[in-house]
Structure formats: structure tokens, C-alpha cells
Amino acid sequence: TASPVTASSAPASSVSGLARPTVDALRAKILHHLEYTLAKDAGHSSRYDWRMATSFAIRDEMLKPWFAATRQTYDTGAKRVYYLSMEFLIGRLLEDAMINLGLHETIAAALAAEGQTLSDIIEDEPDAALGNGGLGRLAACFLESMATVGVPAHGYGIRYEHGLFRQRFEGGQQVETPEDWLSQPHPWEFARPEAAYIVGFKGHSELRRGKSVWVPGETVKASAYDTPVVGWQGKWASTLRLWAGLPTTQFDLERFNNGDYTAAAAPEALARTLSRVLYPDDTTPAGKELRLKQEYFMTSAALQDILRRYQSQFSTLADLPKHVAIQLNDTHPAIAGPELMRLLMDQHDMGWDEAQTVARATLGYTNHTLLPEALERWSTYLMGSVLPRHMEIIQRIDEDHAKAHKRPPSVGIVQHNEVKMGDLAFIMSHKVNGVSALHSELVKETVFHDLHKLHPDRITNETNGVTPRRWMRLSNPALSTLLDETIGEGWTRDLDHLKTLEPFAQDAAFREKFAAAKRANKVALAGWVQDTMGIDINPDAMFDIQIKRLHEYKRQLLNCFETIALWHNMRQTPDAGWTPRVKFFGGKSAPGYFVAKEIIHLINDVARTINADPVTGHLLKVVYPPNYNVSMAQRLIPAADLSEQISTAGKEASGTGNMKLTLNGALTIGTLDGANVEIRDLVGADNFFLFGLTADGVEKRRKNINHAREAIEDSQNLRDVLQMIVEGRFSPEEPDRYHGLVDRAWHHDHYLVAADFDSYWEAQRAADALYRTPQDWNRKAILNVARSGFFSSDRTIRGYMADIWDVPSALKD
Ligand code: Z57
Numbered sequence: 001t002a003s004p005v006t007a008s009s010a011p012a013s014s015v016s017g018l019a020r021p022t023v024d025a026l027r028a029k030i031l032h033h034l035e036y037t038l039a040k041d042a043g044h045s046s047r048y049d050w051r052m053a054t055s056f057a058i059r060d061e062m063l064k065p066w067f068a069a070t071r072q073t074y075d076t077g078a079k080r081v082y083y084l085s086m087e088f089l090i091g092r093l094l095e096d097a098m099i100n101l102g103l104h105e106t107i108a109a110a111l112a113a114e115g116q117t118l119s120d121i122i123e124d125e126p127d128a129a130l131g132n133g134g135l136g137r138l139a140a141c142f143l144e145s146m147a148t149v150g151v152p153a154h155g156y157g158i159r160y161e162h163g164l165f166r167q168r169f170e171g172g173q174q175v176e177t178p179e180d181w182l183s184q185p186h187p188w189e190f191a192r193p194e195a196a197y198i199v200g201f202k203g204h205s206e207l208r209r210g211k212s213v214w215v216p217g218e219t220v221k222a223s224a225y226d227t228p229v230v231g232w233q234g235k236w237a238s239t240l241r242l243w244a245g246l247p248t249t250q251f252d253l254e255r256f257n258n259g260d261y262t263a264a265a266a267p268e269a270l271a272r273t274l275s276r277v278l279y280p281d282d283t284t285p286a287g288k289e290l291r292l293k294q295e296y297f298m299t300s301a302a303l304q305d306i307l308r309r310y311q312s313q314f315s316t317l318a319d320l321p322k323h324v325a326i327q328l329n330d331t332h333p334a335i336a337g338p339e340l341m342r343l344l345m346d347q348h349d350m351g352w353d354e355a356q357t358v359a360r361a362t363l364g365y366t367n368h369t370l371l372p373e374a375l376e377r378w379s380t381y382l383m384g385s386v387l388p389r390h391m392e393i394i395q396r397i398d399e400d401h402a403k404a405h406k407r408p409p410s411v412g413i414v415q416h417n418e419v420k421m422g423d424l425a426f427i428m429s430h431k432v433n434g435v436s437a438l439h440s441e442l443v444k445e446t447v448f449h450d451l452h453k454l455h456p457d458r459i460t461n462e463t464n465g466v467t468p469r470r471w472m473r474l475s476n477p478a479l480s481t482l483l484d485e486t487i488g489e490g491w492t493r494d495l496d497h498l499k500t501l502e503p504f505a506q507d508a509a510f511r512e513k514f515a516a517a518k519r520a521n522k523v524a525l526a527g528w529v530q531d532t533m534g535i536d537i538n539p540d541a542m543f544d545i546q547i548k549r550l551h552e553y554k555r556q557l558l559n560c561f562e563t564i565a566l567w568h569n570m571r572q573t574p575d576a577g578w579t580p581r582v583k584f585f586g587g588k589s590a591p592g593y594f595v596a597k598e599i600i601h602l603i604n605d606v607a608r609t610i611n612a613d614p615v616t617g618h619l620l621k622v623v624y625p626p627n628y629n630v631s632m633a634q635r636l637i638p639a640a641d642l643s644e645q646i647s648t649a650g651k652e653a654s655g656t657g658n659m660k661l662t663l664n665g666a667l668t669i670g671t672l673d674g675a676n677v678e679i680r681d682l683v684g685a686d687n688f689f690l691f692g693l694t695a696d697g698v699e700k701r702r703k704n705i706n707h708a709r710e711a712i713e714d715s716q717n718l719r720d721v722l723q724m725i726v727e728g729r730f731s732p733e734e735p736d737r738y739h740g741l742v743d744r745a746w747h748h749d750h751y752l753v754a755a756d757f758d759s760y761w762e763a764q765r766a767a768d769a770l771y772r773t774p775q776d777w778n779r780k781a782i783l784n785v786a787r788s789g790f791f792s793s794d795r796t797i798r799g800y801m802a803d804i805w806d807v808p809s810a811l812k813d
Pocket of ligand 1: 369
């Protein structure tokens with residue numbers, strides 16, 4: 001039911017310095033787009049139509065800051081940053097854009113006047129899931145922070161037709177179905193058919209007048225799509241440029257007319273394959289030709305685009321590093337080193353030495369993992385056949401490096417007929433960074449030990465961060481409003497303002513308000529769990545949350561074992577004063593990762609069993625909603641009491657979910673791994689549940705080949721857990737379902753689940769005890785929030801600007 005809106009009904013908003021439209025103006029804008037962009041009548045419009053019209057109205061408001069940033073960057077000749085990443089895990093864009101432009105309330109009012117509910121429209125938007133997990137989400141936070149801090153920045157990636165698969169559970173097992181976000185038009189992107197480049201593959205390299213020339217055997221066209229990303233209060237914007245694959249040959253009309261439709265469509269299908277799907281592996285390389293081609297496709301298109309833009313502004317390519325910084329998000333775009341050299345030498349006549357110097361001064365490389373199995377390597381055979389010219393360049397980079405430095409035999413980009421992409425990225429970058437303090441030290445000691453000795457100034461640390469706009473203001477309005485009222489709104493731009501919240505931890509009245517905000521979030525989540533899963537949970541129970549990709553090193557299995565032990569103990573003494581808990585799990589496994597899929601199955605079987613037990617029904621529930629994604633994270637994180645960060649020490653490079661949960665007032669139970677170390681240092685050891693072996697301790701403990709057996713024999717609890725699983729308590733229809741899993745727990749416990757079990761159990765009971773004293777729990781939770789300002793990705797970006805990119809902010813103040 002539409003109602004008239006008067007000019008005076010535009011709500012006062014907090015955003016200053018931004019000319020913002022009134023409710024009436026936005027309402028008219030939405031109706032205009034409904035009619036003229038969508039050709040729909042307001043009376044016969046679906047939720048989709050309203051969402052598209054609203055998105056177009058908001059998008060119009062993004063153009064002003066986007067144009068202004070673009071123009072200022074051209075006019076001032078400012079240095080530009082290019083972030084090359086195979087993943088951008090963006091999630092939904094509508095609400096984020098509304099919040100950053102200060103239009104949230106205005107749009108809500110405009111839609112209400114048309115009888116529409118903003119939250120329904122927001123929920124209608126599919127997640128842009130062009131990433132797997134932490135690495136892709138970090139890239140998305142960085143785009144938003146660069147737009148907030150004022151960095152002239154482009155992200156470059158692939159416009160995957162199908163993002164990360166959708167996860168369903170069938171009989172508790174993960175089933176993957178394709179994700180189809182582009183089945184509806186994506187309102188945020190602008191096709192840029194004029195920005196298109198030819199990318200070659202295969203063929204051979206030949207000498208022409210003393211110069212190497214690559215004659216590719218195949219070519220595809222990379223065609224650009226741009227999405228603007230506005231920063232907080234719309235003062236600046238960055239651009240996400242995604243490449244789609246198109247054929248380079250003209251449509252074969254003759255074949256088509258002769259009835260050979262398949263042959264006529266073949267070139268198109270082949271080119272499209274490059275941007276068809278996101279590889280669903282996280283931390284395990286794919287090793288497939290198509291993946292190598294995708295990596296080169298994105299990287300080559302990006303570098304051609306960067307050089308074209310550079311040459312439109314500047315003349316001497318020798319000055320490239322003065323005006324351009326290119327950051328490689330992991331080794332996935334590491335072919336950038338040889339590709340940039342090839343473009344400079346083969347297409348712009350630069351000599352070898354200068355090309356190498358220019359490329360190295362321009363490139364920076366971020367390492368995101370220490371797991372040796374996760375480091376990309378390509379067989380020289382594959383590299384030589386897909387990218388023959390690059391293989392020559394790589395060989396010569398390697399020979400140059402060998403000549404320039406006394407290298408130990410373990411160093412060398414090409415070894416055992418494989419190209420080690422980490423070593424290539426290291427050697428071709430002026431800076432190499434890890435993503436947490438511990439990780440960066442371990443990078444020096446392990447994967448790049450020898451290269452670090454040769455280049456001791458190259459490795460730096462840039463501890464990850466998360467954007468407080470999405471991960472507080474958008475996802476947690478209850479706490480955001482309380483923060484605004486208590487310490488002012490400055491925290492949104494400068495998260496260090498949270499420090500001023502610290503004294504309020506002692507204030508009983510504030511603690512009550514803080515607890516009320518958390519409880520409201522928990523009630524909302526409980527409602528959603530009831531509606532979507534039919535599970536009844538108690539909002540006064542402790543909400544204990546582990547959300548992340550499924551991986552053995554992240555040890556969801558440890559949490560599952562502890563859940564079983566807790567249930568077993570609760571059943572034996574239901575009246576022993578237990579702290580009621582809801583254990584939440586969320587996350588996807590790579591489709592081919594058998595062990596991770598078995599763990600998912602077990603968690604679901606355990607959930608089914610426990611949730612059906614009338615004895616413990618008021619004490620323990622296990623909730624594993626399928627298809628965990630960015631939007632689900634936004635629902636879960638504000639409602640968390642306890643954050644599970646329990647990876648085997650030395651394995652999680654940083655973690656970023658750990659930061660989001662701390663920021664939202666959860667206490668962490670965790671190991672000394674990744675950024676947990678910094679979280680604990682900052683929030684204080686008293687406000688963190690620490691357990692488990694240290695990274696050093698893990699290495700030592702592994703030397704005892706009986707580490708698992710000895711730990712199990714020493715732990716009554718763990719023995720009972722394994723016994724219950726082996727007996728088929730959680731899989732009565734197939735009692736031996738988990739015999740393999742239990743056998744591995746005894747004999748192949750690579751991630752030391754058994755060795756850390758008792759310590760974890762004790763830390764969990766300490767959490768139980770504290771939760772029974774809400775005053776103390778809430779005081780510590782408030783201190784977690786107050787001391788988490790460091791974990792803003794704005795701080796991370798300023799670190800890259802100062803240490804790696806040598807770029808100032810384009811914003812005054
Ligand atoms: C990925 O999400 C991460 C590392 C990888 O090597 C790949 Br491939 C994907 C994650 C790390 O596991 C996290 O610890 C880290 O916080 C995140 O990258 C962002 O740096």
C-alpha cells in the first residue's frame with residue numbers, strides 16, 4: 001500500500017559532506033528505473049524488479065564519487081595500485097553501497113512509501129561468490145578499504161559465470177550444485193567492450209632478427225566488466241575490473257548455414273571456458289591446464305590494460321614503478337613477472353636487464369600459506385607447452401639469479417622438472433609479505449628460508465584486517481548503534497576509536513546494554529534457525545561458532561570430538577550445572593577432499609543424534625546450516641559468544657574470521673596460530689581462552705611417532721568419544737561408517753587432534769564457568785571489542801601503502 005511522502009520526511013543522517021538525495025528524490029529515481037530501465041509498472045512489479053530498480057538508483061549515486069576519483073587520479077598523475085587476484089569474495093553489494101553512501105534510512109523510507117520492505121529486497125540479492133574463503137574475502141575487504149582510505153586502485157580478476165558451488169546436505173553428506181549468480185543480470189557491473197585484449201596460448205617461440213617472438217597457437221579475447229566500490233561516506237571509489245573470455249574469430253556463418261551448429265559454436269564455447277567456473281579448491285592447488293590458462297588469462301589481460309593506461313598518461317616505461325604498484329594475491333598471478341618482462345621486451349623493445357629491474361620494482365607478492373602441499377608448481381612440460389615464451393623467460397630469470405647469488409642447491413625456480421611459482425614470485429618482487437606476525441616469521445624460517453638469506457630485506461609483514469563497514473555497521477546494527485551512542489561514530493572510519501570504549505567495560509549500565517544488543521542478535525539468529533532448519537535453540541545458551549572452509553588443519557574434527565565428549569558427560573550427569581550451548585558449524589569442503597567430506601558427514605550425524613536426545617535437549621544443540629557464505633557469516637558473527645580458532649599451531653597463515661568475531665564481541669578459544677597471537681596480545685591473555693601446543697611444540701611432538709596413541713590412552717574422554725563413534729552411535733544405519741576416520745585418528749593424526757584434546761577440553765570448561773558469571777563474561781567481551789581496532793583492513797592497507805606500494809592517500813585530512 002503506497003502512501004504519499006512529504007519533502008520533510010527525509011531522515012537526518014549521520015553522513016556529512018555528501019550531497020545526498022531526499023526520500024522523495026530517491027523514490028522518484030526508483031520509480032523511474034522501474035519504468036524506463038526495467039519497463040515495469042509499479043503495480044505489477046516483483047521483488048526482483050524492485051531490487052533491480054533500487055540497485056540502479058543506488059548505482060547512480062555511486063557514479064559521482066567514482067568519476068571524481070577517476071578524474072582526480074588522471075589529473076594529478078597519482079601512483080596507482082593494482083590488486084591482481086583470482087578471487088574476490090564480495091557477497092551482496094546493495095546494502096554495503098547504501099551504508100557507505102549514507103542512504104540506508106532514506107532508501108528504507110522511499111521503499112516503505114511504495115509498500116516495499118527493504119530487508120526483503122536486500123535478501124533477494126544473490127551473493128557474488130567469486131572466491132573460496134579467506135583469500136578472496138580479504139581481496140574484497142581491501143577494495144572497500146582502498147576506497148575508504150583514498151587509494152587510486154583497481155582490482156583485477158575473472159568474471160566467473162559460476163561462482164563457488166552451492167552446498168546441500170543429503171543424508172548429512174555434502175552435495176555440490178552449480179552456483180548461478182549471472183542467471184539474473186548483475187546490476188552493479190558495466191560492460192566495457194572497448195577494453196578488450198588478445199591473450200595467447202601454446203604455439204612456439206621463434207627468433208626474428210635476433211629477437212624472440214611468440215607465435216601463439218590459440219588466442220582468446222578478454223573483455224572487461226567494471227564494478228565500482230565506494231568507500232565510507234562516498235569520498236572515494238575503487239574499481240573492480242573482471243575479465244570475461246570471448247572468441248577471437250568471427251562467427252562462422254558458413255558452417256552454421258551448412259547445418260554444422262556445433263562446429264560453428266566451438267570457438268565461442270572454448271573461449272568462454274576460461275571464465276566459466278571458479279576452481280573450488282582452497283589451499284590446495286588444482287594442477288590442471290585450465291587453471292594455468294585462467295591464471296595467465298587474467299594476468300595478461302590485466303597487465304596489457306595497465307600498460308595501455310600507463311602509456312595514455314606517461315611516456316617512459318622505465319618510470320613504470322614510479323606510477324604503478326602491482327600486488328599479487330598469492331602465487332596465482334605469479335606469471336605476472338615473466339609476462340610483464342615479455343610485454344616490455346617483446347612489445348616495447350626494452351632490454352632484458354631493464355625489463356627485469358622495472359618488473360621487480362613494480363611487483364609485490366603476498367604469501368597466504370605455509371602448507372607445502374599448497375604451493376603452486378607447474379610441470380615444465382605443461383608450462384612449456386601452454387606458455388612457451390614464458391618458459392624461456394623463467395629459465396633465464398633462474399639462470400640470472402643463480403649467477404648473481406651463491407645459491408644453495410635447494411634454491412631454484414625450476415627444480416625436478418617443475419616451476420615453483422612461490423620462488424618465481426619471490427624473485428620477481430621487490431617485497432614479499434606474510435599476513436600475520438607469526439606467519440611472516442615462519443615464512444622466513446620455512447618456505448623461503450634460503451631466499452630470505454639471500455634477500456634479507458625483502459620479506460615484510462602486513463597483518464590482515466577486515467572492513468568495519470561490512471563486518472560491524474552493516475551486519476551488526478544493534479552494536480553499531482550502541483557504539484555510536486557511547487563513543488560517537490568515528491570508529492567507522494578510524495576503528496582505533498574503539499579504544500575509548502574500554503572504560504565502559506566497568507560500567508554496569510553499559511554492560512547491560514551491550515548484553516541486550518548481543519541477545520537481540522541471538523534471538524534473530526534463533527528465529528532464522530527455527531525457520532530454515534526447524535531446530536529449536538535457546539538464545540540464552542552460549543552460541544559457540546566455528547565458520548570457515550573445511551580443512552583438516554582447521555580441526556573441525558577436534559571441535560566435533562569435544563562436542564561428543566560434552567554430550568556424553570552431560571548425559572551422565574544432566575544436573576551437574578552445565579552451561580547450555582549451541583554449537584554452530586558452517587563451511588564447505590572442496591568437492592574432491594575426501595577426508596573433509598567425511599568430517600562434514602560426521603558432524604551432521606552427531607548433530608542428528610544429539611538434537612534428538614530428550615535428556616540433553618535443554619543443554620546442547622548442534623546446528624550446521626548448509627551453504628555457508630558471506631551473507632550467512634553476516635548473520636552468524638553478530639550473534640556469537642565464543643569464536644572457535646583452533647587450527648594446529650603454525651598452519652593458519654592469519655585467519656580473518658577470528659578478527660570479525662572479536663570485533664563483534666565474541667571471546668576466542670584458540671591456539672597460538674596466525675593472527676590469534678596478535679588478537680590475544682591486544683585483547684589481553686585474561687580475555688582469551690588459550691589452549692594447545694605452540695608451533696614449536698607441534699614440530700617437537702610430531703617427532704614422537706606415537707603421539708596420537710599416547711594422547712588417546714591418556715585421555716578417558718577421548719577414548720570414550722572414539723569408542724562411541726566406532727560403535728556406530730552416530731550412524732546406527734551403518735555402524736562401521738567412521739572406522740576409517742577413527743583409524744586415522746589413532747595412526748595418522750597429522751594435525752595433532754589427540755595431542756591437543758585435553759587442553760582444549762579444559763579451555764572449554766573454563767569458558768563454561770565464565771559464561772555462568774555474565775557480568776564477567778560481558779566485561780571481557782566488551783574489552784575484546786574495545787581492543788580490536790587494530791584489525792581494521794584500513795590499517796592493513798595503510799601498511800601496504802607505506803611499506804610496499806609507496807603510495808600516499810589521495811584524500812585530504
Ligand atoms: C586462502 O583462503 C588462504 C590461503 C591460501 O593459500 C589460499 Br589458496 C586460500 C587463506 C589463509 O588460509 C588464511 O589463514 C588467511 O587469513 C587468508 O588466506 C587471507 O590471508
